Structure formats: structure tokens, C-alpha cells
Amino acid sequence: AQSVSQHNHHVILSEAASLELGCNYSYGGTVNLFWYVQYPGQHLQLLLKYFSGDPLVKGIKGFEAEFIKSKFSFNLRKPSVQWSDTAEYFCAVNPDSWGKLQFGAGTQVVVTP
Amino acid sequence: DADVTQTPRNRITKTGKRIMLECSQTKGHDRMYWYRQDPGLGLQLIYYSFDVKDINKGEISDGYSVSRQAQAKFSLSLESAIPNQTALYFCATSDLEGLQFFGPGTRLTVL
Numbered sequence: 001a002q003s004v005s006q007h008n009h010h011v012i013l014s015e016a017a018s019l020e021l022g023c024n025y026s027y028g029g030t031v032n033l034f035w036y037v038q039y040p041g042q043h044l045q046l047l048l049k050y051f052s053g054d055p056l057v058k059g060i061k062g063f064e065a066e067f068i069k070s071k072f073s074f075n076l077r078k079p080s081v082q083w084s085d086t087a088e089y090f091c092a093v094n095p096d097s098w099g100k101l102q103f104g105a106g107t108q109v110v111v112t113p
Numbered sequence: 114d115a116d117v118t119q120t121p122r123n124r125i126t127k128t129g130k131r132i133m134l135e136c137s138q139t140k141g142h143d144r145m146y147w148y149r150q151d152p153g154l155g156l157q158l159i160y161y162s163f164d165v166k167d168i169n170k171g172e173i174s175d176g177y178s179v180s181r182q183a184q185a186k187f188s189l190s191l192e193s194a195i196p197n198q199t200a201l202y203f204c205a206t207s208d209l210e211g212l213q214f215f216g217p218g219t220r221l222t223v224l
Binding site for chain 1: 148153161205210215216217
């Protein structure tokens with residue numbers, strides 16, 4: 001079955017550490033890719049998106065993601081995390097350009113002071 | 114003001130009761146969605162609507178129904194609630210590029 005896979009369910013790291021969250025998808029053809037963040041008790045907010053063009057995408061709050069078509073991957077990175085980055089992160093794929101998103105299971109990130 | 118609003122924000126109900134969750138949006142989008150979120154499962158699509166006359170089932174529509182009363186309103190109903198429908202429910206809208214905007218969520222507990 002076609003799917004979106006996030007490699008880690010839980011990540012714990014210290015402030016100033018680097019973060020990389022993996023995301024792979026199994027849809028063929030052209031896809032739109034997204035990373036959403038959900039802070040504790042809040043709704044999902046868009047971090048960044050990729051539709052076309054430069055495969056290295058910069059988002060809000062210092063996050064970036066790299067689209068590697070040959071690997072069907074869209075990994076999220078941040079060079080130096082802060083305590084306020086504690087949240088759940090969701091990768092999502094729009095595989096058919098009709099607005100329906102397929103979400104990964106999410107990665108819970110905890111940043112310790 | 115929030116672009117996508119949901120009411121109620123929290124609801125506790127009993128098995129067998131009928132529940133309606135409401136969603137309103139001011140973004141002017143034709144496309145609206147209902148998702149449920151369960152720990153470790155991400156978001157699963159329940160129903161979606163691409164315009165007022167269009168309703169489609171998502172991955173997990175059993176036990177749910179929807180009504181698209183207007184472009185701005187999309188309601189989700191549980192005809193006879195059961196405990197495994199306890200979850201966090203999100204409404205969303207999207208633009209034509211597929212960028213989705215989420216409401217604040219409704220936490221539903223079915224006892």
C-alpha cells in the first residue's frame with residue numbers, strides 16, 4: 001500500500017543539538033510534500049512545503065527540508081534546536097494534486113534544557 | 114480571528130449518543146476535510162468535500178457522516194458514538210495547491 005513513513009516515533013535531544021527527522025513516501029509521479037508541526041495542545045501548523053524547484057526548502061523557525069526524488073525522501077533538519085521546538089512533527093504528501101494529504105504517523109520531539 | 118474554527122473544543126459523551134462536531138472557515142476555500150488523530154497513528158482522513166455538492170469518504174468513514182451546509186461550514190456526526198471513537202478531531206481547509214489549514218481541534222471522549 002502507498003504510504004508515508006517517518007523513521008522515528010520519539011526523539012529526545014538537548015538544546016543546541018542538531019535535528020534530522022526522516023520521511024519517506026511510496027507514491028510515484030509528481031507529489032507535493034509538507035512538514036507540519038503540532039506544539040503541545042495546539043493545532044497543526046505548516047513548517048514548510050515543497051512543490052517544485054530547488055529541492056532544499058527553507059521554512060519557518062530555522063527549519064529546512066531536502067527533497068531527494070531518487071530516494072523518495074523529504075527529511076527535515078534544524079542545525080540547532082531550542083526548548084521551544086518540543087512538539088510533534090508530521091510529514092505529509094499530496095499524491096494526486098487534489099488536496100488530499102497522506103500523513104505520516106508523526107515524530108514526537110522533546111528538547112531538554 | 115481564527116480562519117478555521119471548531120465547536121465544541123472538548124466533549125464528553127456516552128456510548129450510543131449522537132454527536133455533531135462543527136467546523137467553520139473564513140478562508141473562502143472550497144475544499145474541507147475531517148481528520149481524527151490518535152497517538153502513534155498520525156492523522157487519518159474521515160471525509161472530505163471539494164465543494165458544497167461534493168462529499169467523499171476518506172480512509173476511516175465507518176461510523177461517521179458529514180454535512181456540507183455551505184462553503185464555509187462542514188459538520189461531522191457520530192450517529193451512535195462508541196468508545197473507540199475517542200480521539201482528537203481536526204477540521205481543515207485547503208487551497209488549490211493542496212496547502213491545508215487546520216482548526217484547533219475537538220477532543221472527544223466517549224465513555
